[in-house]
């Protein structure tokens with residue numbers, strides 16, 4: 001008897017069943033489907049997923065397996081080089097084809113080519129589908145065919161093409177299963193969860209998985225969308241969607257979001273943010289070196305400082321600037337930080353401390369549950385003033401003024417810095433100016449319970465501007 005043929009469904013950054021074109025094509029093949037997820041440390045690119053992302057991935061794979069089982073299927077887990085793993089699994093399961101969705105990170109381009117070549121040699125096709133972005137990289141161009149380097153015209157071009165976006169695909173009711181399942185690793189064997197359990201704060205803050213992503217979108221649409229334009233800048237309020245990790249892992253697609261909100265008159269400011277995500281991914285695909293190098297060559301001569309003590313103070317929320325420290329502690333505890341706070345802490349690292357933006361980007365990639373090479377690179381280069389559509393270098397965020405403006409009562413600071421919980425709002429963003437009676441009443445001894453500022457912002461600003469001016473001279477000499 002001829003062995004029963006099958007097809008493989010290779011899950012990657014698309015950990016969902018709805019709006020999953022690869023899944024739809026696998027079903028259309030009319031053969032049993034073997035869903036697989038691979039851990040391929042070499043193919044994941046550099047750097048691989050950080051500690052917080054690995055925690056999320058573990059939970060997300062667990063949920064994906066649960067939903068596959070509810071559809072009569074399951075998830076097979078394998079470890080090793082993707083091309084070899086898929087070729088072996090295809091041989092074991094008599095698979096004719098592998099269906100997958102594209103990943104647009106630079107490392108995935110090489111990976112896909114080598115996977116396709118190895119499968120082709122075994123007579124198996126790799127069928128890649130587009131999802132994860134509204135438009136594939138390279139498809140939104142200027143009228144002369146160039147790459148958009150400024151966001152607003154890019155957004156306008158996206159908006160003008162919104163009519164092309166069809167409805168998202170629904171999840172299939174059931175998935176045809178093979179007669180016999182191939183072997184699978186246990187999820188724990190991926191070693192994604194930390195050995196020492198530091199993830200309690202992340203666990204309390206998040207529910208990974210497709211159902212949770214859809215629930216979050218529904219609740220944000222009901223409760224947050226209308227006030228998003230004003231509330232999105234307030235880290236002390238719950239005014240943003242917090243969809244970023246769900247989007248990163250593909251538990252929800254941008255098309256599902258777009259479709260759910262299209263026709264809602266208050267949705268445009270939010271959809272614009274979704275387009276920033278597109279912009280970031282389109283740029284990374286065009287310029288794969290930008291996670292390492294400043295896009296503006298002038299910054300390659302920047303006189304950065306390598307001060308490990310300052311870097312550690314920043315990482316652990318002990319700079320002495322409460323707004324910066326609250327944000328860094330929110331990141332450490334929950335694996336996420338509000339966008340306004342990301343801009344302020346990034347500016348503080350790069351401009352007040354003159355530490356290379358790449359060091360901050362690396363810390364974010366390790367600690368964020370939504371760590372995303374494209375969005376993170378764009379964000380850091382934007383703040384540093386060396387990237388696309390970047391803030392001019394001389395626009396240096398004042399960590400005190402930012403706190404007073406976006407956390408006026410100091411609630412965000414009090415929440416994340418328990419040492420300052422009893423501090424009055426008047427001094428909360430600059431406790432070193434508080435009269436000693438106020439400090440005593442709040443039970444704070446500066447320099448002991450909470451640090452004094454590690455740098456003086458006014459001096460640091462002057463030094464940053466001088467450093468920037470020096471790059472002009474060195475760039476013109478080179």
Ligand SMILES: Cc1cc2nc3c(=O)[nH]c(=O)nc-3n(C[C@H](O)[C@H](O)[C@H](O)COP(=O)(O)OP(=O)(O)OC[C@H]3O[C@@H](n4cnc5c(N)ncnc54)[C@H](O)[C@@H]3O)c2cc1C
Pocket residue numbers: 232240241242243244245247248273274275276277278280337338339340342343346364368370371372373375376377378379380383
């Ligand atoms: C220094 C720095 C580093 C960043 N690193 C990351 C990162 O690693 N991963 C990440 O997803 N975002 C990153 N961002 C962008 C932004 O801060 C987060 O996407 C946002 O805070 C996530 O929260 P949210 O889902 O509630 O956003 P919302 O305000 O609800 O926005 C909805 C979605 O739009 C997208 N989006 C919003 N703002 C941006 C932006 N500026 N750039 C790109 N996409 C955006 C995100 O996918 C987000 O989930 C970074 C920003 C800065 C300034």
